[in-house]
Amino acid sequence: MTAAAPEIGCRRDGPVLRITLNRPHVLNAVTETVLRDLADLITEAGEDPEVRVLVLAGAGRAFSSGADLTTVTEISSPAGTIHAANQVIRSIGAVPQPVVAAVQGAAAGVGCSIALACDLVLASSDAYFQLAFVRVGLMPDGGATLLVPAGVGRARAMSLALLGDRLPAATAAEWGLIHRVVDPASLAAGVDDLAGRLSRSAPLALAATKRAVNAATLGGLEDSMGRELEGQSALLTSADFQTAVSAFREKKTPDFAGR
Template identity: 35%
Template sequence: MSYNNILFQVESGIATLTLNRPDSLNSFTSEMHSEIRQALKQVKQDATIRCLLLTGAGRGFCAGQDLNDRAVAPGEAMPDLSQSIKQNYNPLVRALMTLDKPVICAVNGVAAGAGANIALACDIVLAARSANFIQGFSKIGLIPDSGGTWTLPRLAGRARAMGMAMLSGKLSAEQAEQWGLIWQAVDDEKLLDEANSLAAHLATQPTKGLALTKRAINAAGGNSLDQQLDLECDLQYIAGCSHDYREGVNAFVGKRKPEFKGE
């Protein structure tokens, strides 16, 4: 399938989805959302894909919503922003966070508004040292969406979440790493190499076990200790019935490299 707003390719078990509207810092439009949904549907359904890498083209990762796509002429009624959230942003966040495969995000430049929160919804986030994260919503009278009010306090704590949301200042990649918002800040010229190397590694790992790990960690914030222990028990049962668990044990005993199939 050909796309106008994204680049999408699959190779060696890795699906790479690149936001591709560099002239507008890869800001979201309804058409871009539609194309992303189609690509993510393929990622979900194709068993040969075992890792997703999300990044942006040009000098930015994503500047959030393209406000020109919501332009209102004088005298017209204001748009119902909840419809855009329901139709586009919420499904995207849910798709990334529930995808039963690892999701890596390589933040190659500014990640602002929804762009920042979409990046933080991914499982492992790498960012170029020149990149920065900006909430930006408060500057136009809005609240953080795309999961921002859920993700930020869980990753950075309430005080930092409030500061980022209300002040909308720039948070450098290195500061984001120190605060625990992202996995790692890397030199700009090494970003894609590091991200591709990480994706290549994850694409050879026990995909089912990684998916169950993701499910457990994402559930932890809303569970009591007893609930989480029960969930671990249930998910470990599923993992223990997998081909990859058997292969991992046999490879360990046989002192050889395992050949995981993601099953």
């Protein structure tokens, strides 16, 4: 397998491939480059018959705090990060192996989208999920406009998307958004146990089941990502988003003008 990019760890543990976002100094906030490298790694792993399970995690205190707003001026095009995020979401769904997300701390913005795109999400009790896009003048992307309502229904999804509040892991599990919550000290062992169970299961049966369930529940994902791309591309050029970026860098609350 191709060596991982510097900001993504990749370690083979028997039939389990562990991929780790490795930017703990910014709570694993992702850039367009990181997202493209992540999509490539997942896709390549999916083609390896020796890999039975993929585990996706974040180094340090968070899974991922979302897009790195400090590099917004380095984005190759206004929609470049969205395209790259969508490739990650597609790759998670396309690989035949089950993908397990191990979540501690924040899974926010596109980090939330990536976690929820995984087939099973195991979260620490200190974790939370947040569609924080509205707080920077944007809309959910990375397929979140389908992934979230598919799990919790329209009313709860609208609340999360329009208010941008944190959803504690325990509530996420209660709502059926994620698989299970464990004590922080038990997260690593819980992930090992879950990955071990999956790695010993019949791989063809797992792949067929994953395809069927995704087709039944996420059949509109491409349409959703298309709508997100159109809406987000316009929002990324808005004065409100520029205001939010400036406020983020200055650690202030943005004053949105609606233009």
